[in-house]
Amino acid sequence: AQSVAQPEDQVNVAEGNPLTVKCTYSVSGNPYLFWYVQYPNRGLQFLLKYITGDNLVKGSYGFEAEFNKSQTSFHLKKPSALVSDSALYFCAVRDSAGANNLFFGTGTRLTVIP
Amino acid sequence: DAGITQSPRYKITETGRQVTLMCHQTWSHSYMFWYRQDLGHGLRLIYYSAAADITDKGEVSDGYVVSRSKTENFPLTLESATRSQTSVYFCASRTSGVNYEQYFGPGTRLTVT
Numbered sequence: 001a002q003s004v005a006q007p008e009d010q011v012n013v014a015e016g017n018p019l020t021v022k023c024t025y026s027v028s029g030n031p032y033l034f035w036y037v038q039y040p041n042r043g044l045q046f047l048l049k050y051i052t053g054d055n056l057v058k059g060s061y062g063f064e065a066e067f068n069k070s071q072t073s074f075h076l077k078k079p080s081a082l083v084s085d086s087a088l089y090f091c092a093v094r095d096s097a098g099a100n101n102l103f104f105g106t107g108t109r110l111t112v113i114p
Numbered sequence: 115d116a117g118i119t120q121s122p123r124y125k126i127t128e129t130g131r132q133v134t135l136m137c138h139q140t141w142s143h144s145y146m147f148w149y150r151q152d153l154g155h156g157l158r159l160i161y162y163s164a165a166a167d168i169t170d171k172g173e174v175s176d177g178y179v180v181s182r183s184k185t186e187n188f189p190l191t192l193e194s195a196t197r198s199q200t201s202v203y204f205c206a207s208r209t210s211g212v213n214y215e216q217y218f219g220p221g222t223r224l225t226v227t
Contacts, residue, residue, distance in 0.1 A: 043218035
């Protein structure tokens with residue numbers, strides 16, 4: 001069975017500082033990992049994904065994520081946070097069976113403080 | 115506009131009533147999904163569909179019914195709404211390829227009183 005854990009419900013960071021949103025996963029087989037962002041009263045927007053290849057994945061809005069197989073982690077990062085990055089972030093892993101739907105973590109609320 | 119839309123965006127209903135949430139996508143994606151979002155649970159899969167007339171249950175399907183007579187539409191029906199079904203419901207779709215990334219609608223906020 002696959003699962004995703006986001007250990008922090010809330011992350012606060014000052015504008016201009018680097019940010020990290022943590023995600024660990026458990027999956028049988030090769031992991032397919034995703035990050036989504038949700039702004040207030042909006043649906044989820046795709047940020048980036050890891051399927052294979054380089055461990056550092058670059059995505060939308062300057063975000064990147066580092067895949068670490070030994071630590072089963074897929075942390076989301078950005079070198080310099082913007083106030084507009086404040087949102088709810090979800091990590092997800094592909095279900096290897098059925099329709100390959102996604103299993104989501106419980107989300108991390110990022111607040112960037114001006 | 116192209117994309118994935120949901121209607122209504124907000125709905126208040128009473129316990130025991132039947133409610134249908136609509137989802138429409140213009141990409142001709144094969145797969146469509148319904149999720150519910152609740153605090154502390156993230157998103158949980160209710161039902162999914164691999165193609166027209168093919169549907170299957172997800173993690174939290176009890177009390178819900180779906181149909182998919184056309185590729186572009188995937189309505190979700192609560193046959194007899196309960197307060198525990200108060201939630202935000204998201205529809206999503208994706209292609210049948212290996213990308214697996216899903217595209218989400220704006221959501222429907224449902225309150226059952």
